[in-house]
Amino acid sequence: MSTDQLTRTASRGTGPRASVDRVRGYLGRVDRRFLPVLGTVLTLLLMLGVGQSRYSTDRASFLSMKLLSNLLVDNSYLLVLAVGMTFVILQGGIDLSVGAVVALVGLATAKLFTAGLPLPVVLAVGVLIGTSCGLLIGVMVQVFDIQPFIASLAVMFLARGLANVVSTNSLAIDDPGFSALAAWSLKFGEGRGLWRINASMLIAFAVLLVAVYLLHYTRFGRTVYGLGAGDRGAAVTLMGLQPARTRVWVYVISGTCAGIAGILFALYTKSGFNLTGIGMELDAIAAVVIGGTLLSGGVGFVLGTGAGVLVYGLIQVLIAREGLDSWWTRVFIGAVLLAFVMLQRVVSVRRR
Amino acid sequence: MTTSTTHGPGGRAGTIWREVTQHGLLWPSVALVALLLACGAKSPGFLDVTLRDDHLYGQLVDLLRNSATPLLLALGMCLVIATGGIDLSVGAVMAMSLAVSLTYLDGAADPSSPVTVATALALGLGLGAVAGAFNGFMVAALGIQPFIATMILMVAGRGVAMLITEGQITTVTSPPFKSLGSGFVLGVPTPVVIAVAVFVLVTLAVRRTALGMFLESIGINREASRLAGVKARSTTWTVYVIAGLLAGLAGIVYGAPTMAADANNIGLLRELDAIMVVVLGGTRLDGGRFHLGGLVVGALLLSALERAVIIFELPSQTTPLFKAVVLIAVCVAASPYLRGRLRTPRPGARGAQRPVEVAA
Numbered sequence: 001m002s003t004d005q006l007t008r009t010a011s012r013g014t015g016p017r018a019s020v021d022r023v024r025g026y027l028g029r030v031d032r033r034f035l036p037v038l039g040t041v042l043t044l045l046l047m048l049g050v051g052q053s054r055y056s057t058d059r060a061s062f063l064s065m066k067l068l069s070n071l072l073v074d075n076s077y078l079l080v081l082a083v084g085m086t087f088v089i090l091q092g093g094i095d096l097s098v099g100a101v102v103a104l105v106g107l108a109t110a111k112l113f114t115a116g117l118p119l120p121v122v123l124a125v126g127v128l129i130g131t132s133c134g135l136l137i138g139v140m141v142q143v144f145d146i147q148p149f150i151a152s153l154a155v156m157f158l159a160r161g162l163a164n165v166v167s168t169n170s171l172a173i174d175d176p177g178f179s180a181l182a183a184w185s186l187k188f189g190e191g192r193g194l195w196r197i198n199a200s201m202l203i204a205f206a207v208l209l210v211a212v213y214l215l216h217y218t219r220f221g222r223t224v225y226g227l228g229a230g231d232r233g234a235a236v237t238l239m240g241l242q243p244a245r246t247r248v249w250v251y252v253i254s255g256t257c258a259g260i261a262g263i264l265f266a267l268y269t270k271s272g273f274n275l276t277g278i279g280m281e282l283d284a285i286a287a288v289v290i291g292g293t294l295l296s297g298g299v300g301f302v303l304g305t306g307a308g309v310l311v312y313g314l315i316q317v318l319i320a321r322e323g324l325d326s327w328w329t330r331v332f333i334g335a336v337l338l339a340f341v342m343l344q345r346v347v348s349v350r351r352r
Numbered sequence: 353m354t355t356s357t358t359h360g361p362g363g364r365a366g367t368i369w370r371e372v373t374q375h376g377l378l379w380p381s382v383a384l385v386a387l388l389l390a391c392g393a394k395s396p397g398f399l400d401v402t403l404r405d406d407h408l409y410g411q412l413v414d415l416l417r418n419s420a421t422p423l424l425l426a427l428g429m430c431l432v433i434a435t436g437g438i439d440l441s442v443g444a445v446m447a448m449s450l451a452v453s454l455t456y457l458d459g460a461a462d463p464s465s466p467v468t469v470a471t472a473l474a475l476g477l478g479l480g481a482v483a484g485a486f487n488g489f490m491v492a493a494l495g496i497q498p499f500i501a502t503m504i505l506m507v508a509g510r511g512v513a514m515l516i517t518e519g520q521i522t523t524v525t526s527p528p529f530k531s532l533g534s535g536f537v538l539g540v541p542t543p544v545v546i547a548v549a550v551f552v553l554v555t556l557a558v559r560r561t562a563l564g565m566f567l568e569s570i571g572i573n574r575e576a577s578r579l580a581g582v583k584a585r586s587t588t589w590t591v592y593v594i595a596g597l598l599a600g601l602a603g604i605v606y607g608a609p610t611m612a613a614d615a616n617n618i619g620l621l622r623e624l625d626a627i628m629v630v631v632l633g634g635t636r637l638d639g640g641r642f643h644l645g646g647l648v649v650g651a652l653l654l655s656a657l658e659r660a661v662i663i664f665e666l667p668s669q670t671t672p673l674f675k676a677v678v679l680i681a682v683c684v685a686a687s688p689y690l691r692g693r694l695r696t697p698r699p700g701a702r703g704a705q706r707p708v709e710v711a712a
Contacts (some may be wrong), residue, residue, distance in 0.1 A: 094499070096624075140680070144687035147637045153624055154679040163672025168669050200679035268611075274669070278620070281508060295500050327615075334508025341496050341504070 002273050036292030037304040039343045043290075043336070044307055047314045055321050067317070075313040076204035077102070077264040079306060081284040082210045083289070084257025085304045086273075087250045089288055090215070092228040092297030093141065093148035095251065098258040099280030100159035101133050103273065105262025107163050110171035110272035119177040126266075127259035133159055134255015138248035142298040152251075156281070163274040170273040173266060182267045186294040207260060211302045224250060228297030286333060287312045290340050311336065377646050379685045380632045384653045391656070391663045398663065407440065407536045413544075415655050420543035423651035424602040425626035426633070427554050428595030430647055433630055434567040435588050436574065436639030437491055439595045442626055444509025445483045446603030446619030449476035451516040453604055454524055454613040463526035467652045472529060477600045483509065484596020488589035507621065512662035513615035522613040533608025542614060555644050564642075567591065571639030628675065629654055632682055653678070 090120025233243035290309025453476035490501035558564030566636025
């Protein structure tokens with residue numbers, strides 16, 4: 001540190017070296033924890049810039065509220081999943097079950113509507129299914145000391161199997177109340193510039209805000225970050241916080257988020273299908289990593305995850321606008337993931 | 353594969369009893385035998401093996417054949433897990449290898465000539481090794497967490513496989529290539545022969561040389577083993593290449609009977625099956641000690657489970673449910689919490705014997 005400062009003062013002169021050092025000085029002043037998130041935001045801006053320069057026409061600009069609104073409508077379920085996943089990853093765990101839970105909740109919702117239950121009950125049961133899946137993982141991880149990877153893998157198989165038991169066909173949801181909820185939206189603007197705010201966007205935003213509050217302004221949030229530090233909860237215990245309870249809670253939160261996401265996905269597709277959500281857990285993990293959260297836990301921001309989801313959605317938009325085949329999406333997401341992992345690596349090396 | 357521990361006085365029978373009850377493979381083996389017997393009871397012909405046209409036939413032979421792919425994947429996975437890593441990309445690597453092999457055969461003048469088939473095989477395996485080398489580079493050279501490093505290829509690999517097949521499901525006819533998956537060698541199905549050969553090779557390589565010990569030492573403490581003179585970096589790299597190679601082989605063996613490179617579905621979620629096999633085989637995911645023998649039990653248990661669902665006339669889509677039940681049951685049974693619970697009431701338990709040994 002001191003040598004760093006010495007070189008900085010020594011080389012304060014003219015020439016290119018000095019300007020490079022000055023930039024480094026500015027970067028050094030930024031809290032290093034923000035660097036990955038900064039990368040996410042820069043990527044987002046870069047992609048928006050590329051989109052703006054390539055796809056804007058005289059009649060419609062690429063950058064518009066409409067783009068943002070479409071992005072959020074298409075990815076609200078992913079945002080909720082990724083927010084839940086952020087908790088688990090910050091704590092140092094992983095949850096592979098969320099994709100299967102989304103499928104299970106969607107099918108259960110459809111089945112319950114056919115059974116004639118009222119809307120609030122169905123929604124509550126849907127979310128509670130997710131919660132109980134999360135609780136199961138949490139208990140396995142905390143009480144039976146099973147690694148999160150395996151525990152959530154087991155619950156993933158469980159949820160997928162249960163979904164297959166409920167139905168192997170796509171079940172349409174034609175409940176009038178549910179359809180009204182899916183169709184409801186606030187409209188802004190006129191003609192081509194028309195954009196909307198719908199129910200799933202609002203729910204996703206609410207989840208995001210609650211997550212920000214929980215992680216950054218409560219004792220629970222501090223425990224989550226503390227557990228992610230990687231000393232098996234020693235520091236957290238010394239601080240008088242409760243590691244055991246928190247470790248169960250993060251999985252409950254992730255499961256609940258998966259339940260909510262399942263309902264959002266059902267709102268989006270107006271049906272339930274047992275094959276939805278295969279690989280969705282990886283989309284969520286990818287969004288979290290792109291959003292600047294370190295997979296080893298302890299470092300990251302839930303708002304970064306929000307930006308990560310936007311980057312994720314924007315990749316799909318750009319690929320579609322470019323007219324490339326859909327499998328390019330996977331290759332590109334892989335490449336972006338690679339870039340971010342490299343960035344995180346650089347950042348964590350510099351911190352040492 | 354037994355864990356050698358010091359035993360206090362307590363009689364030979366007691367020693368054996370403890371040895372058995374504390375062995376990691378107890379519960380998976382019990383589950384496997386119970387499952388096979390249940391299937392035998394349900395469908396009387398299940399346990400019969402017949403010799404027809406010098407080929408072995410029967411449900412058990414099919415079961416062995418189906419175990420070949422998970423065993424191949426799990427062998428590579430187990431070595432990776434021993435170093436404290438994980439390889440999520442094996443499913444995508446299966447798809448890529450099969451895609452490149454079949455695409456080459458499709459474009460070849462004579463898909464049935466041995467040279468062409470050998471080249472296709474080499475291409476597939478080569479691609480698998482390259483994919484493994486990429487993973488190894490990320491993990492060993494750049495120091496990226498294995499989970500995320502291999503997830504990159506898991507996400508992108510399937511896209512690459514689609515690029516190779518240009519989004520089509522490539523189908524070709526080539527009897528020699530097909531026989532890799534559905535043929536027989538001396539009456540035994542080829543995949544079984546391949547899997548057994550690879551298993552023996554890997555076991556010899558890790559247990560008859562110091563490689564296995566290096567892997568465990570890296571998995572337990574990378575830095576300490578590096579200081580002790582183990583080439584941690586190159587060993588880790590090698591392990592990922594082996595895993596990629598075996599995944600490529602598994603893809604070819606798995607896809608050869610149908611000869612269709614369906615880039616979207618070949619090997620889908622197979623990485624999770626492979627990890628499940630490793631865990632069922634008594635290897636913990638945090639690295640260090642690993643049990644290759646357990647993989648055979650794990651792979652057999654997995655295919656027996658899939659077969660049992662059919663025998664019991666349950667809808668085949670419910671298979672994941674039973675996988676979950678077995679996985680949870682085996683993990684909970686093997687968990688330290690439950691073991692502690694089971695052990696404390698008994699007076700002859702290990703913890704209580706320590707002072708006796710010191711006194712003697």
